[in-house]
Amino acid sequence: KQEVTQIPAALSVPEGENLVLNCSFTDSAIYNLQWFRQDPGKGLTSLLLIQSSQREQTSGRLNASLDKSSGRSTLYIAASQPGDSATYLCAVIEGGATNKLIFGTGTLLAVQP
């Protein structure tokens, strides 16, 4: 059974710092991996999608890497801003007939001005 873990569970940093969020998964036979952010009481916003054949994806100040063999992904946020404060969720897309998402527990990020 696939399990997805994110560390740390919570993180508080001063504005301007670079930071790394970690995601690990137990079964490397994934289809893709997707990072989301969730603001309090809101829905999920997709940040980056990494297909299984890719090693990383970049969008603005965000960079996500994927190492399937070790079951790990990292989300790097450069020059953090208070507006980055949110819960960050990692989800692996299982292969097979359903391609459903299995979510991690999330990292709650607070960027202090």
Place this chain on the structure above:
Amino acid sequence: NAGVMQNPRHLVRRRGQEARLRCSPMKGHSHVYWYRQLPEEGLKFMVYLQKENIIDESGMPKERFSAEFPKEGPSILRIQQVVRGDSAAYFCASSSPPNYGYTFGSGTRLTVV
């Protein structure tokens, strides 16, 4: 493109009533997934549907919960005889095909009183 539309945004039901949650996928998307987020917990897969077919309902409670995605109209998640433990945020996501990633709606927050 209006994205994934869910309604209502908030729903209050008394114990024993029925709750009907609606989801219109993104235009051109034929795959719909429902997820539930209980307070202080992560997102859990419930059901995966394509037009007129339930593909995977392994995450659905055995009783009181049902889902459909008719040929015309939105996908419906139906909860009969709601109980307090059904209080949660219910999210719908769509994709087409799955390797292009998932887009989530803003969710329906169900409160059972």
